[in-house]
Amino acid sequence: MKKFIHLICAILVLGACTDDFEEINTNPYQITDASLEQNFNDVGSFYPSMFSQIFGNQVDHNLTNVTYAQHLATPTPFVGGINNTTYYIRWNGYWSRQYNNVMAPANQVIGIAESSDQPVFVEWAKLIKILSMSRLTAYHGPVIYTQHGPDGDGSYDSEETLYNAFFADLDRIIGVFAANTDYVGLKDFDASFDGDVALWAKYANSLRLQMAMRLTKVDPALAKTQGEKALADPVGLIESNADNFNINLYGNKFHPAQICFEWGDTRMSATMESILIGYKDNRIEPFFDPVEDLSLVADHPDWPYKGIRNGAELVAKDDHLPYSTIDINFNDPAKVTERKVMSADEVFFLKAEAALRGWAGAGDAQTNYENGVRASFELWGAGGVDDYLADDTSLPIDYDDVVYQGAINDFVNEITTTVAWDEGADNETKLEKIITQKWIAAYTNEMEAWVDHRRTGYPKLPPVYQNSSNSDWGVIPEGEILRRMPFVQSERENNAAGVSDATAKLGGPDEIGTRLWWDTGGPNF
Template sequence: MKAIHTLGIGALALVTFASSCTKDFENINKNPEITPDISPEQLITTSQKAMVDRDFDWFYEHYQYLMRYAQYTVSYPDGNNSGMFANPRVNDFYSAFYRNIGRNLADIQQVVDKKTGEDKTYYSQVRAIATINKVYSAFRVSDVNGSIPYTEAFQARIDGTLTPVYDSQEKLFGIFDAELKEAIAALTATGEFMKYGNSDIFYNGDAAKWAKAANVLRLKIAMRLGKRDADKLKAIAAEVMASPAGLFTGNADEWKFVSSTNFARGGNWNAQGNATRGGKTLVDFMYDNADPRLSLFFKKNGFTEAVFNRLKAGGAFPASAVYNPRQYVGMPESPDDRANPAYARLFGVKSYSIVENGQNVTVQVDTLSMFQNRIFDLGSDGNLDGKYTQPIMTYAEMCFMLSELSLKGIVPGDAADWYNKGVTASINAYSAIATLAPAIGFATPTADAINAYLAKPAIAFAGTDEQKLEKIGIQQYLNSFKTPWEAWGYYKLLGYPKVGGVLNRKEFIASGVRQEVPRRWPLPISNQNIDNYNKAVAEMKATGEYGNAVEDITGRVWWDKK
């Protein structure tokens, strides 16, 4: 008889999480040999929590860099600056993968692999779910770093390997796909299997949903091959579409984390000015097209009609002045915009001197739109009860991938239908995120509002194939607001939003010089494994696109071919 133990997320207070920037595989693998007595339930919860409890990443990477690269937000009150293009303090997910996420998931695989007979079969789905989480996390690390240790990364406690080889990204994509196929086969097998239950904080051990997620992940990784191996992309897409395990069928299937009320509050979850005001281009685009997500992404500024009337009565405006009801105003994205006289009024809080009740009074008004703090930090806007949502892979993202593949004739289907489903799913998903938080002053989108949005010329799935691809790319970008690492990835893959496009991305100009948007992170150095590290870097440089130095973050990883 197999005993199934459950571990709630609150029990993780008993677990110590390492948080060091040192990439030392010897120290990482010093722990005692893994035994079959270790609970997979404890290990899966620990790893999954580490995948989403990423406040350090949010403050030091997403707010300061990725959200600003994507032009979702702008630093306030001084605007963006050239420092955001220097080598940043990033890559903590890399460290987390080797110190707890990947290590613990590999331990689950090892625990199951040591079992025999019926026991091994009984635990096969536990192993499969660990594998999917491990592949996703490793893919996310490789996506921005290129070659990484994977096949030998967690072998020290098995065979003493302390200097693991770095697997090339080309090799990794093949390994990832094979591991996901194996996981799907285990999850769709018939029989009695051990279940994680609520120790699995994403799907509560639901094998069918994990199999769907694995298929979507296969497709997502394969899409990165579009610039390198179109035939392989086509083959994987065909297999995924024919898989009995299926794909996501709606927002209820998507891979995401929804917290309790005691999560993501203050500290590093708080952007603290680094990325707090909406980018002007995005806010204007969403406002002009009546995007139902506008109030889900951004808050109205403080320039209410009551404030206007007060200022007008106090003499700040002439008697003929008429109130402008628009309260969504973005901040210019380019560093040099700070010195542009046309934009001067948009930087900082505006002060008005008025006479009120016979007294001279100064009234300050923030005329810019802040991003919806509470969908990122539950401790903001009154520290109310609420739930934090972190998407991992969404139904909308999948729909946009299938729309693109259908448009290109790679998979059968109606590209317009997938596109419309994706837009609708994205709007409804963000509405759910805002409702759970709850966000401040948002409007719940209606079916009529969504249909009206889909009919807008800049949004409707019409025009040439190139125009349709641009619209798909723009919607992937909008849908990635809560996953800025995905926005960065899709920008590099698809090229949207683009300068001069439907959503007219602005050039970053600092001191008159165009700043190139970074395309990768520096691969963290491993002094304990320097020979393999140097070999990996030399191999990546051989393509001519990686750059002459590891620190050249405008260089490209293997999949990101020019």
């Protein structure tokens, strides 16, 4: 980052010049095209900004995939309590964030890097595009990828086309990275891996495994082929917390902390309360802060944490503000300096599921499952992992919203599997254990937890208490879940033909209840 920062400073201090005596007034320290190219600033300066846009803000992240994964919940009755969290779509902005702030500058970088023969920068930008679009397609389904940019016609890709394109592009990206592990050009712009191209190859390979797992039900042959390719690739996978892919916050505050502590708009979810307390999970302490009013936790005073049900009936914001915030350390930019994208725990859980499915090179399901739990406990500095993994009796607890009388917002836990591995159990039970632990470990990066819940049905999350869906955006039957976000209004208004084509490729109406390609609704095995 040093050269990038020096570049900005130099731009700011350059003095004005007169119309006369141009040669006399030529600044000897003027930044020239040649100096930009020499220091890679002509391409490298784009990357920190692109990475900073991968996660959305409050309305296109916290009140969307975070709430649908049920990690956090809001105490605020936005728009009279009828909003995204209760299945009526008010906000849908992730699309513009990704295309304006990631895809467009990435294409610009690629053009510059190709013209100056900098293949590692080219493939780095293309990897960011896959990261961006692999998340956006989990929202909408068909998106514009292969036809995006100056040479494309702007048409949407079907999801089948999209994933095949992702895998083909990863072949090339990993190949270039593997052949250039001694390249140092990324260093000044790479706050994630400090310019280590070998670690970027590991991330790209781990991303392949993640995307392959999404396809296990819709195209098991393709999923197996791509999954086994990732497992066999000599570049390796992220299997140590030292190799985790995190996005640096560049001195900014962790955005959910702003939502939580400055705006008071997010709190621990009731589902987190149910699962973490029921399982006696010590990760609850680095995840959340205990409540000050112990009357809120009379049913579990030894675990003084209280969450809000997702899609709750909310009368007034103040009713639930005393419930558990996220941990106060998240509010300190000096303590929380980066945000998790891909970590070792997720890779171990992917390998555990791959082993259940008989993929070559996956190893043993139990070993991978337990390694995933251990990696998550290590990442969060939580103790007691051995006792946790041996617990074959504890189950998540029922939830009581104590600020409202009666059964408002309450739910009965439906999870019947314990933490301890049971080799004699059937694959469905084993998968539930894997995905439930993967869900817990996904805290602060909930996208894949939402994907897994739609794909597998696990964890067995409670339905929203208040279902406000209607014919405007599609009706979600009682007890069912929202399955996607509709195409954005700007596309509907300005690219009606494209949205019509995308809807045909979606295979169902442009509604929140339409399943994505990989979300088949069929059996897991």
